[in-house]
């Protein structure tokens with residue numbers, strides 16, 4: 044019998060239990076015991092679910108209260124001194140590293156004030172991991188034994204699991220040197236790190252684990268020779284230790300072929316590869332296996348929601364079987380299912396025709412099991428037949444096809460993606476029109492999404508308040524936000540986005556060709572989950588989407604107020620895209636819809652329009668090469684199509700966050716002003732990369748992921764430092780990102796301090812002139 048395997052299951056709980064208790068814990072509303080209890084319930088539920096679905100190899104340690112990479116930093120004691128010094132409990136240290144912590148002193152405890160570690164996108168997904176941060180003083184040692192505890196928990200239920208850990212090379216490569224140790228190369232820590240890996244693996248073996256999954260997704264990136272060679276060092280070392288569990292080395296999200304040299308001859312028990320994304324790598328990866336190594340064939344896609352095509356997947360697995368034999372093949376999900384919603388069955392409102400095309404994490408469990416049975420020769424003809432029917436109905440459905448949209452994409456001409464005049468000319472016109480001071484202050488768009496806002500939105504969705512009542516409520520929210528900004532002296536206002544449940548979903552709901560879930564939550568970072576809309580067909584905008592709110596906001600203030608839109612690439616990346624049409628076509632369809640919206644805003648008198656593209660970087664193909672340059676071209680083209688229908692006097696802004704942005708990627712967008720995440724960078728090298736960026740930039744001055752309030756002095760010091768190398772006349776003052784996840788109290792204080800600091804420099808520089 045061919046085995047089935049799942050590399051990891053969503054840990055948020057079927058009803059977002061994890062979010063609810065972690066947030067309650069942070070607010071001091073539930074005890075740490077309650078927090079741990081809920082974690083345990085989620086894990087147990089997930090394991091049982093997988094067992095019942097007939098999955099043979101079930102992961103443990105795929106659970107985390109925040110992030111699985113941060114789990115390792117805690118486990119290996121990679122805790123920078125600025126956190127360690129407070130002697131918090133392990134879980135509180137963990138949360139402090141993940142989200143920062145600011146606490147007033149009490150009679151028994153000292154005050155705490157520390158920012159979060161850097162958070163970065165997990166490969167090309169919208170999941171964010173907390174970047175391991177090393178310094179010369181990092182002392183790896185085991186700090187707790189979470190993987191063992193969770194293994195034992197499953198074992199107590201009678202479920203033998205395969206613990207999963209990020210492997211040593213990925214852990215180090217995804218990390219960085221801390222500010223105080225910038226000359227430190229993470230990879231140089233390998234020798235010190237390996238014994239700690241061996242120690243935890245040994246403990247797992249002692250607890251009864253016979254195999255472990257070590258995730259080495261960095262193998263799908265471009266790796267230098269040194270890193271490639273380090274695989275041999277690391278896995279030889281682990282193989283030389285006695286009594287460790289058998290290791291399956293797992294990669295996903297791409298092809299490993301360019302790095303085959305790194306894994307050839309590694310003394311591991313088996314490999315896992317992503318064949319959902321790169322089926323063509325089969326021949327080459329199979330050729331490096333020795334006679335005993337197993338081949339885990341990832342065919343059930345962990346990154347999308349489309350029903351698996353059993354015939355296609357079975358054929359891939361069959362081919363693997365022909366190469367290495369039945370007993371060495373395992374049918375698996377392509378990656379952890381972390382990136383998919385938990386259960387399709389909780390969707391009660393989906394059009395049944397469309398619902399039949401989908402498969403969420405829970406359904407994917409059954410899919411791996413069925414494919415495994417099928418290739419083992421068991422009779423699953425009923426399942427195969429039903430599956431083939433769903434797949435063919437979707438292909439021929441008229442929900443997916445809209446001829447008018449297809450024609451419009453075909454007729455896009457080059458002029459549509461060019462602004463009227465080059466930036467310097469636009470700038471001259473805009474300076475006259477807006478008369479902005481030096482260091483203009485602005486925010487990224489959203490203001491706190493209060494409980495009141497959510498309650499009223501729910502009432503409106505449920506129909507317990509009328510559209511008029513809801514509009515009145517939203518307008519009052521907008522007014523509050525406008526008055527606050529006026530009061531503290533912000534220069535370019537925003538309306539605060541209170542009407543938006545989410546920056547992509549809000550637009551998706553108004554674009555034909557999209558569909559939505561009611562409970563399809565996916566973890567984005569920590570306790571922040573998103574409900575990605577699903578692109579099922581050709582995309583078009585039947586009517587204006589955001590004009591009403593923007594016009595209202597502008598009507599109640601004399602200061603310029605930005606119109607706010609989500610860009611085509613971000614709409615695409617933060618949705619589940621179609622898998623039957625290429626991404627470029629989907630982006631161009633979105634670009635045309637947004638172009639109509641930008642033009643409508645402009646015509647309605649909104650003269651500063653921000654089109655956010657925070658997902659631009661994450662969509663970048665993971666390896667350099669043709670795919671990557673093609674992507675950059677169509678991504679920039681989509682943005683420019685969306686924003687080039689307006690005159691020179693209209694100022695186009697864009698915003699980018701959560702990523703290591705390369706200024707070259709954003710140049711081609713030709714936005715007049717961009718804002719980028721900067722608060723956690725603090726790295727002069729990074730500024731210098733932006734020096735020749737011709738247009739204006741706001742370097743984000745504070746971390747909106749953390750409730751921490753920077754003082755005016757802190758803002759001043761930051762600005763001062765930036766001004767050492769960055770020209771004042773191009774410099775805008777703003778936070779890292781939108782404030783929707785923050786509370787009002789900290790938002791007010793932080794922004795007030797930010798504006799005070801900007802005013803200070805305005806005076807200082809004004810005096811110089």
Ligand code: MET
Pocket residue numbers: 487488489546607655657698700780781782783
């Ligand atoms: C993740 S980028 C967010 C941009 C959006 N305008 C906001 O302020 O929330």
Ligand SMILES: [Zn+2]
Pocket residue numbers: 487657698699700701779780781
């Ligand atoms: Zn942002």
